[in-house]
Amino acid sequence: MKARSRTARTRVPLLGRRVPLVGTALLATAGMVATVAAGCGDGAGAAPKITTTARAGVAPVPPKQGAYFGAWVPPEGTGRPSSSPSGAPSGTPSGSPSGKDAGKPGMAPIARFEQRLGRQLDIVQSYRSWKSDFPGALEKSVADGNRYLLLTWGGADTRKIVQGEYDDLIAKRARAVKDLGKPVFLRWSRDMDRSSAGKRVHSPADYIAAWKHLREIFKEQQVDNVAWVWCPTARGFGGPDAGSYYPGDDQVDWICADAQPGGDYDYRDLSESVKLFMEWARKHKKPIMIAEFGVPKAYGTRRADWLREAAKTLQDPQVKAVVYFNSDEQAENARDKRRAYSVNGDKHATSALRELATTPYFNPRNLPVTSGG
Numbered sequence: 001m002k003a004r005s006r007t008a009r010t011r012v013p014l015l016g017r018r019v020p021l022v023g024t025a026l027l028a029t030a031g032m033v034a035t036v037a038a039g040c041g042d043g044a045g046a047a048p049k050i051t052t053t054a055r056a057g058v059a060p061v062p063p064k065q066g067a068y069f070g071a072w073v074p075p076e077g078t079g080r081p082s083s084s085p086s087g088a089p090s091g092t093p094s095g096s097p098s099g100k101d102a103g104k105p106g107m108a109p110i111a112r113f114e115q116r117l118g119r120q121l122d123i124v125q126s127y128r129s130w131k132s133d134f135p136g137a138l139e140k141s142v143a144d145g146n147r148y149l150l151l152t153w154g155g156a157d158t159r160k161i162v163q164g165e166y167d168d169l170i171a172k173r174a175r176a177v178k179d180l181g182k183p184v185f186l187r188w189s190r191d192m193d194r195s196s197a198g199k200r201v202h203s204p205a206d207y208i209a210a211w212k213h214l215r216e217i218f219k220e221q222q223v224d225n226v227a228w229v230w231c232p233t234a235r236g237f238g239g240p241d242a243g244s245y246y247p248g249d250d251q252v253d254w255i256c257a258d259a260q261p262g263g264d265y266d267y268r269d270l271s272e273s274v275k276l277f278m279e280w281a282r283k284h285k286k287p288i289m290i291a292e293f294g295v296p297k298a299y300g301t302r303r304a305d306w307l308r309e310a311a312k313t314l315q316d317p318q319v320k321a322v323v324y325f326n327s328d329e330q331a332e333n334a335r336d337k338r339r340a341y342s343v344n345g346d347k348h349a350t351s352a353l354r355e356l357a358t359t360p361y362f363n364p365r366n367l368p369v370t371s372g373g
Helices: 024-030 108-117 137-143 158-162 167-180 195-201 204-220 270-281 297-314 347-358
Strands: 068-072 123-128 148-153 184-188 226-230 254-258 288-293 319-325
Touching: 068 148, 108 347, 123 137, 123 319, 137 148, 137 167, 148 167, 158 204, 167 184, 167 204, 204 226, 254 270, 270 288, 270 297, 297 347
Parallel strands: 068 123, 068 319, 123 148, 148 184, 184 226, 226 254, 254 288, 288 319
Antiparallel strands: none
């Protein structure tokens, strides 16, 4: 198959517990707005105002203008060998945007990636399985700095969750997130619409019931530093009814989609990958996060052009966060270039991603920018 296409209410941050002193600039930005005006990216008219149930100044809320830029950068010693080419910088100069954080546990790969981009990330993503203890070293390091944590938490059998089998585990994890004392994006059971998740998800109704059960336990534990991110696949809006898994506007803070082009396409622009998802999302007064987007290595010399076109697509007033998937771990083997997305070692793709990341739209906090390298 081959496809080709080319009034905010401000409030003073509520600085409870351990929130106030570290990452003040981030919280000041977050506290500016809990409701953000947005317009349609295609100019077809104004989209509804963006709303969120997240608590401004404590949980992540959308920037007033533009979109946060983040990434998934695999930990050292994980993923395919090609994820960390020999040409990658081995250290981060102390004068770079990430120099002061490079020595923190888990932060070295992120600091090197930020050095190449020429700026600090707004969002750092981490992955934890359902029964994993967290926060770990990386999450604590992120919370100790001026970045948002996007915690992607694996799913479990939805019916067992609703029956209360995991209540103690959920409550323990809720308290751990609360004790971080910093704003956290929580993306639970992503890609629930995939057929491979069917045995544990069971049905849209079961998934929604489990989502609500988790939120209720977090509420009981008085966790208010979390923004709930609902994230199916973008592809799920073109075949399986991904929208049927939506828990409702009163249950979701951010609407998200994983938007990789797919290994069955010779070439596919991001605009085509997200088209149906964006049409669905227009009907909801929620900020959009595009997570796990990436340009396959199979696109070769076209990767830079793909990223430049993606930057245009993502500069949509309802898109408030984008997260690049800088990893080859989904590739079936070293020869599988259609599912390898790391830009490490590809100077043209890295340059194009740096252009995207340093565009003012994707730097809403006006973080310092260097030449990269």
